[in-house]
Amino acid sequence: MKNCLILLFFLSLISCKSDKYDLIIINGTILDGTGSDSFQADIGILDERIVEIGNLKNAEAKTIIDASGMVVSPGFIDMHTHLEPIMEMPDAKSLIMQGVTLALGGPDGGGPWPFGSYLDSLERLGTGPNLAYLIGHNTIRREVMGNVDQAPTLSQMDSMKNYVEMAMKEGAFGISTGLKYLPGTFAKVDEIISLSKVASSYQGIYTSHLREEGLGLIDAVQEAILISKEAEIPVVLTHHKAIGVKMWGASVKTLSLVDSARKEGLDIMMDQYPYAASHTGISVLIPSWALEGSEFSNRVQDPILKDSIKSGIIFNILNDRGGNDLRRIQFSRVSWRKELEGKTLHDWAILEGMEPTVENGAELVIQAQLNGGTGTIYHAMDDADVERIMKHPMTMIGSDGRLSQPGDGHPHPRAYGTFPRILGYYVREKNILDLPTAIHKMTGLSAQRLGIQDRGIIKKGNFADLTIFDPEKIIDRSTFTDPHQYPTGVQFVLVNGRLIVDQGEFQDIRPGKILRKNRMD
Structure with missing residues (x-):
């Protein structure tokens, strides 16, 4: 009797260990997003998550992707995205076709309001990629004060603080400012510090379109560093650049300021798009x-x-x-x-x-x-500054692109080509970055900045947000004269385990999730 019970116990263990998956990726070269070297392995996916990494040649699955000759990486994370048209373009095809599986919206001080109800609406609508949002300083200042050049009263300041707190409780990942734009340009640094302290108390980050990116760039970087110090908040110098002919080369100084601040214990990072033109x-x-x-x-x-x-x-x-x-x-x-x-x-x-x-x-x-x-x-930036900023270890990638669709306006090519351009032009052709480093800047480093632990890295238990591309063919095709062109070389994209790009073809599904800070469901 005892032997029979032991046999039944082992049979139950065998039956619980399933070799059946929803999807298996075989024969791929994995870059896991940590910056480590590549390795060969298969990936087993069940429902929304990665459940196995290893040799799965004999396993069964509903779908098998042969990734021979291709790189399997975490889905790309766009750290600066203009998602304003998302209600009209919920599939976000211009992002997905680049390999982007998570986009951060609400940059430059322009986050949505009311915050929580807007996210609720997106959840009901459904989206192609996963989306996360910042609360915008310009948005709440305009809501409370209008477009006026004056300091807030105590009552107005309390209202803005309450708005930031409300948004953080409703899932914002931090606060963004657009200090070059109205009405943020009218705000003094003390106002920004006070509001950033509220975001910091909820483990949020601060991203800033700096007050100046041209002649006043150095002072503007120093202001952002001061905000980080006084508010005790991680800072991202968003779409970092040196603009205007007279400022070409200034990235040497700004990057030195970042390094000095980090040595003092301040958490300063940057994001960047790979073009010498702004929008x-x-x-x-x-x-x-x-x-x-x-x-x-x-x-x-x-x-x-x-x-x-x-x-x-x-x-x-x-x-x-x-x-x-x-x-x-x-x-x-x-x-x-x-x-x-x-x-x-x-x-x-x-x-x-x-x-x-x-x-x-x-x-x-x-x-x-x-x-x-x-x-x-x-078109007022210098390629040398672009490359210098790109190589800095604390620089992530963000398109600063607006959701776009063919025939609608004449967008900056970054809306279609940012991430393939990094991999095709700056990695393969110019050797500005090596491939593991580039993938880290586009995935794991960004997830770390956002405090997201189950995305951005390929490991067991993480969500199956994956991009599979041909490293010899991936390239952007969108140009300043002919922008409405999707990139080539992105063969498969998975969002939460579901194929949204299959053999280079876009699938009209909406598997994305609306991510909320401290509510990673």
């Missing part, structure tokens, strides 16, 4: 004071004020994002005159029969703002 609104060329309170149209009617506004625009064209050349200012989205999309400020001047001078360019900038503004690409 934002045409209003970034206009002095902030001229835009306060939505009074721009009235101010340009006053000859004296208009002269001051125009002088400020001319200065920015010469010294900041304008790059001292109207050809460097390219329109991506012009709702009121679609034929300008893809053309430059120089082109527009010619179309108007104007000499393409900086002065005439400033007049057209004023006209553009009066018509409702434009999305604008600024």
Whole structure:
């Protein structure tokens, strides 16, 4: 009888150890996201998670992917994404086709509000990738104070603190600022520190579009470091860059500041997109004071004020994002005159029969703002700065791209090509990074920054967010002249164990989850 019981016990153990999986990936070269060297192994997936890594050649599965000649990596994490069109584009195909399985939204101070109900709506809608969000300082300041250039009252400050606390409790991963934009540009550093302390108390992070990325860049980096110190909060210098010809090479100094701060125990990191051109609104060329309170149209009617506004625009064209050349200012989205999309400020001047001078360019900038503004690409960065920042060990990858779909505007190519460009151009062609390091910057390092422990690394028990690509073929195809092109070389993408890209073909499913800080379900 005793022997029979022992036999039954061992039979039960055998029956509990299943060799059947929902999906198996065989023959792949695994880069696990830690920065370690690659290794050969198979991956077994059951439901949403990785349950086995090893030799699974004899195991059974509903689906088997032969990844011979391909790299199996964690799904890419986009640390800076403009998800504003997500309700209209819930599949987020422009991200998924790059291999992105998790995107962080709400950057540059522009997070959604009301926060919790917005995330609830996304959960009901369903999304292609996993999404996480920051609460935006500009959003809550505008909600409480409007677009005014003044310090908050004690009551207003309490309201903003309460809004940050509410969002953190509802799942925000931290707070973002856009100190170059309205109304954040009107906020003094003490205001930012106070609000960041609230986010820090909930283990949140602080990401910042710095107050300046051109002539005031060094001071702006020092301000972010001060915020980290005073608020005791991890900081990300988001889409870190040195913009404007006069600032080319300044990344040597900014990276030195980061290193010095880290040696003092401050947790400073960066994210970056791999292009020498930025993208934002045409209003970034206009002095902030001229835009306060939505009074721009009235101010340009006053000859004296208009002269001051125009002088400020001319200065920015010469010294900041304008790059001292109207050809460097390219329109991506012009709702009121679609034929300008893809053309430059120089082109527009010619179309108007104007000499393409900086002065005439400033007049057209004023006209553009009066018509409702434009999305604008600024070709005003230096490749050497891009590469120097990319190589820094504390730099992660973020597209800063807006969700895009073919035929809609003329977006910055980063919306389609950021991650394949890193792997194809900067790894394979230029050898700026080695492949394990690049994957780490796109996966494990980002998950670590967000405090997510069960994504970003390939290991047993983690969610099966995976990207499988051909390292010899992966490359971006989107360009500044022809942006609506998906990359090549991304063969398979899994989000929570489900194939959303299968043999290079997009699948119309929505397996993504809305991730909430401290609620990693």
